Amino acid sequence: MKMTTMEFKEKFQAIKNMGYVPSLRRGPTGIGYTLETLLGIAENNDGAELNNVLLYLCYCFYGTTGQQRVFS
Secondary structure (H helix, E strand, O other): OOOOOOHHHHHHHHHOOOOOOOOOOOOOHHHHHHHHHHHOOOOOOOOOOEOOOOOOEEEEEEEOOOOOEEEE
């Protein structure tokens, strides 16, 4: 069953409210795997979309404070 936009917004807000969440897997796919797991969707590394929305994830670095993981 596909997730509706409202369901996605609710789940995304709940994840946001969790604050920092450590990656569930090491390596470059860890951030995507973590988000997919928290959203309750199957792991997907082939670029397929979630209801016509493609989720992009990236790593951002902030000076000497260390690596911050974010997604958009």
